[in-house]
Amino acid sequence: MNRKSDFKILGYTVGQVPNLPLILLLAAVIVERSTESGSLTNRVSDSIFLMALTIWSYLETFQGVNLLRRAMGVAGFFIVGARLIGEL
Template structure:
């Protein structure tokens, strides 16, 4: 296989193109907490769900940044991580 820019960015070690994967545990928990936040929109439960959602998405982004299967996934992790931090700085 040629060592092109496309191959370096989008292919994993086995040569497969990887842009999306099945959600892992942090991503599943983030989705569940985010959906529950829509139901419980006020109070302490909402605050706890917000904390869980932020923490699990932060964990997912951190794992992608340092353990992503290709440069695309690592860049995606970096973008989400920067977006999360920027959303809390406001």
């Protein structure tokens, strides 16, 4: 991750350029919301959403630049877990 693109205030990172898993996650949400529920495109975008969220959560949990980002990564894991449990 390029730390030079971080937006900092008083040395504390408050913003970053989105990484690839986050961009994929947002694109999957847009596609999922704009397609018919249950269609192949909808199911594929839901799978991409879960994979991208899992990767993003891992990166934020273990490589996040501050405690807030690491907490968001852990929250992402809870969302993935809840979605997977809901599918059982």
